[in-house]
Amino acid sequence: MFRPPAAKNATLRDxxxxxxxxxITASRALGNPSLVSTATIExxxxxxxxxxxxxxxxxxxxxxxxxxxxxxxxxxxSVPQFLPTVQSLTETLDQHGYQLILGQSGYDHxxxxxxxxxxxGRRPDGLVVTGxxxxxxxxxxxxxxxxxxxxxWDLSERPVDMAVGFSHLKVGSAAADYxxxxxxxxxxxxxxxxxxxxxxxxxxxxxxxxxxxxxTVPAPSSLALGRRALAELLRQDPGIQAIFCSSDALAQGVxxxxxxxGLRIPEDLAVCGFGDADFSAHLEPSLSTVRIxxxxxxxxxxxxxxxxxxxxxxxxxxIDIGFRIxxxxxxxxxxxxxx
Amino acid sequence: MFRPPAAKNATLRDxxxxxxxxxITASRALGNPSLVSTATIExxxxxxxxxxxxxxxxxxxxxxxxxxxxxxxxxxxSVPQFLPTVQSLTETLDQHGYQLILGQSGYDHxxxxxxxxxxxGRRPDGLVVTGxxxxxxxxxxxxxxxxxxxxxWDLSERPVDMAVGFSHLKVGSAAADYxxxxxxxxxxxxxxxxxxxxxxxxxxxxxxxxxxxxxTVPAPSSLALGRRALAELLRQDPGIQAIFCSSDALAQGVxxxxxxxGLRIPEDLAVCGFGDADFSAHLEPSLSTVRIxxxxxxxxxxxxxxxxxxxxxxxxxxIDIGFRIxxxxxxxxxxxxxx
DNA sequence: CTGTTAGCGCATTCAC
DNA sequence: GTGAATGCGCTAACAG
Numbered sequence: 001m002f003r004p005p006a007a008k009n010a011t012l013r014d015x016x017x018x019x020x021x022x023x024i025t026a027s028r029a030l031g032n033p034s035l036v037s038t039a040t041i042e043x044x045x046x047x048x049x050x051x052x053x054x055x056x057x058x059x060x061x062x063x064x065x066x067x068x069x070x071x072x073x074x075x076x077x078s079v080p081q082f083l084p085t086v087q088s089l090t091e092t093l094d095q096h097g098y099q100l101i102l103g104q105s106g107y108d109h110x111x112x113x114x115x116x117x118x119x120x121g122r123r124p125d126g127l128v129v130t131g132x133x134x135x136x137x138x139x140x141x142x143x144x145x146x147x148x149x150x151x152x153w154d155l156s157e158r159p160v161d162m163a164v165g166f167s168h169l170k171v172g173s174a175a176a177d178y179x180x181x182x183x184x185x186x187x188x189x190x191x192x193x194x195x196x197x198x199x200x201x202x203x204x205x206x207x208x209x210x211x212x213x214x215x216t217v218p219a220p221s222s223l224a225l226g227r228r229a230l231a232e233l234l235r236q237d238p239g240i241q242a243i244f245c246s247s248d249a250l251a252q253g254v255x256x257x258x259x260x261x262g263l264r265i266p267e268d269l270a271v272c273g274f275g276d277a278d279f280s281a282h283l284e285p286s287l288s289t290v291r292i293x294x295x296x297x298x299x300x301x302x303x304x305x306x307x308x309x310x311x312x313x314x315x316x317x318x319i320d321i322g323f324r325i326x327x328x329x330x331x332x333x334x335x336x337x338x339x
Numbered sequence: 340m341f342r343p344p345a346a347k348n349a350t351l352r353d354x355x356x357x358x359x360x361x362x363i364t365a366s367r368a369l370g371n372p373s374l375v376s377t378a379t380i381e382x383x384x385x386x387x388x389x390x391x392x393x394x395x396x397x398x399x400x401x402x403x404x405x406x407x408x409x410x411x412x413x414x415x416x417s418v419p420q421f422l423p424t425v426q427s428l429t430e431t432l433d434q435h436g437y438q439l440i441l442g443q444s445g446y447d448h449x450x451x452x453x454x455x456x457x458x459x460g461r462r463p464d465g466l467v468v469t470g471x472x473x474x475x476x477x478x479x480x481x482x483x484x485x486x487x488x489x490x491x492w493d494l495s496e497r498p499v500d501m502a503v504g505f506s507h508l509k510v511g512s513a514a515a516d517y518x519x520x521x522x523x524x525x526x527x528x529x530x531x532x533x534x535x536x537x538x539x540x541x542x543x544x545x546x547x548x549x550x551x552x553x554x555t556v557p558a559p560s561s562l563a564l565g566r567r568a569l570a571e572l573l574r575q576d577p578g579i580q581a582i583f584c585s586s587d588a589l590a591q592g593v594x595x596x597x598x599x600x601g602l603r604i605p606e607d608l609a610v611c612g613f614g615d616a617d618f619s620a621h622l623e624p625s626l627s628t629v630r631i632x633x634x635x636x637x638x639x640x641x642x643x644x645x646x647x648x649x650x651x652x653x654x655x656x657x658i659d660i661g662f663r664i665x666x667x668x669x670x671x672x673x674x675x676x677x678x
Numbered sequence: 679c680t681g682t683t684a685g686c687g688c689a690t691t692c693a694c
Numbered sequence: 695g696t697g698a699a700t701g702c703g704c705t706a707a708c709a710g
Contacts, residue, residue, distance in 0.1 A: 011687060022697050027689060037695065057460040058401045059687035062702050067397060069440075069461075077426045083417040090416065090443050094454075099461065101408075102441050104429050115433075121396040122408075122438065223618035253621065260623050279562035282592065284599050350703060361681050366705060376679060398703035401686045 010051035018047035071101045071124040081275045082130050088298030096306050109135040116141050126305035148308035150301040162317040164300045168196050171323055172203025175244045184241040188213040190229035190250050192221040197246035213237045226253015248273035248280045270331040285329035292323050349390035357386035410440045410463040420614045421469050427637030435645050448474040455480050465644035487647035489640040501656040503639045507535050511542025514583045523580040527552040529568035529589050531560040536585035552576045565592015587612035587619045609670040624668035631662050
């Protein structure tokens with residue numbers, strides 16, 4: 001078993017002794033300075049520096065029942081769309097003294113439940129889930145936890161607790177309406193097999209009024225899969241005019257494959273992605289897409305959690321951050337203009 | 340079934356009572372079963388299920404001085420190159436019961452030190468740093484912590500503790516040798532401004548024997564910056580034959596810009612990236628690059644930490660995982676062949 | 679194999 | 695303003 005080396009960390013007791021005050025006064029000087037005289041605070045702060053004291057948040061959390069951690073659950077960390085969310089979540093939490101504990105649930109339902117149990121052992125003060133939970137049991141687990149929970153990247157009618165996201169159905173129908181408004185009627189979809197992408201497809205099909213050729217690829221989607229998807233779709237209908245893709249990576253693959261087949265974009269084939277990746281505006285041709293403010297999702301999720309931890313009123317437990325279709329060259333038909 | 344909203348979590352004491360054993364026996368049944376009879380273990384396990392007990396790892400960590408957490412420091416989470424490392428690190432740690440606490444140091448030296456202090460408050464059992472530390476003070480802090488530290492994505496001659504990475508100098512010189520071997524002599528570099536990329540540039544220049552036109556872009560590098568970088572390099576030397584880029588995103592930008600200027604790849608301009616992103620093999624033309632096994636870095640880092648936590652001997656504290664140049668169409672000159 | 683005792687480091691009672 | 699006691703939930707150490 002691992003034994004900590006001789007150089008033990010200074011404890012608050014050491015600080016108190018250095019500053020010639022009691023343990024609790026030292027504690028207050030650091031955590032609740034308004035209760036302590038200025039002179040004492042200064043003495044304690046000096047003692048902290050001299051001893052190299054680093055507060056033990058495990059001990060503090062045990063006693064105060066606030067671990068100052070928030071758990072973040074993602075399917076896998078390397079889903080590019082979620083990255084800005086995780087980043088801004090981490091940053092915003094950090095600004096308020098909270099740390100993020102990251103859990104990857106994979107795409108496995110059983111794992112999801114096990115992960116929740118493991119992570120709850122750390123007694124986080126809140127939980128942020130990226131994407132709705134798969135299993136009903138997991139949702140039930142969360143409901144019973146009694147800590148703030150934010151579900152992100154989707155809007156449920158009945159969230160476990162709170163939610164920050166947008167309607168994937170509406171994204172789908174908006175994309176379809178956009179294509180139809182351009183006068184394109186032979187439409188198709190290249191999509192990942194995850195739940196949210198499927199809902200966008202549903203919205204798309206509903207707005208079109210009938211089913212459309214669809215190529216479904218396994219997660220995580222990629223440029224390579226986009227190339228394969230276009231090949232598949234052209235097999236289903238060689239006369240496709242416009243394709244809605246479930247990610248910009250996929251859309252880029254469609255672009256590459258289309259160009260290598262000598263198709264002109266958007267005259268022969270229009271393409272719209274999803275997510276507004278950093279590269280999308282700079283491709284040739286530039287890629288139209290649906291923009292989601294992923295970083296804002298993380299910020300809002302953090303804010304909701306922190307407010308609830310401080311017993312501050314939360315204005316609305318369900319926040320729709322919306323979306324925007326960004327028109328670029330890949331769909332710049334007659335009715336539109338290049339941004 | 341009624342449950343008060345603030346239903347307190349069951350503690351080990353509750354489990355022990357349910358199972359009619361002492362506290363410590365319950366503890367051992369769960370954490371050290373070899374010391375307890377099979378019948379008792381079973382009774383305890385049933386009690387766990389009946390009570391819905393979730394061990395409080397804060398309390399356990401406080402007492403045992405093992406928090407079962409590992410801190411991971413990255414500049415920012417959304418650097419694509421590090422993602423597979425973070426992912427496999429999380430997974431490997433998870434398999435051994437450890438959780439990753441993520442810290443983003445930004446690109447700010449002062450923040451780095453502050454972050455280390457914050458994170459140490461959680462008393463992690465180990466620390467994984469992605470990239471060498473910027474500030475000497477931060478390195479000094481780590482040395483004094485007395486916990487296993489793994490620096491990744493680089494090899495230092497004098498690591499704080501352990502290291503898993505590769506030589507950026509060698510990558511640079513290998514890239515230069517590769518270009519020179521193709522008969523290309525008017526070389527250039529498009530590079531991010533981070534320390535590791537600069538070392539690759541150093542190695543490149545050393546192998547070439549003289550300085551080369553260089554476009555330096557701020558982190559994080561992107562396709563857009565790659566386009567700008569090529570424009571800049573062509574201004575410096577319109578006759579450039581081959582460019583070594585510090586990331587595949589940057590290289591892709593160079594490709595896009597080159598094609599939009601009517602340059603033929605690789606006849607007019609050869610391009611090599613770094614990192615072997617998932618899209619690189621599927622671009623048109625496909626992108627030559629330097630492949631690093633990023634996931635392996637994460638796995639090895641986790642293993643090193645865990646071994647050290649268990650006081651198991653670590654074969655070597657510095658592990659070179661090497662790299663490989665992957666030749667594809669963007670550099671498929673006469674002397675080579677397309678993979 | 680099982681139990682008793684004694685804390686881990688800190689913050690929440692209460693007291694003055 | 696300050697302090698003394700108490701215990702958060704768990705496990706290391708030593709008994710039996």
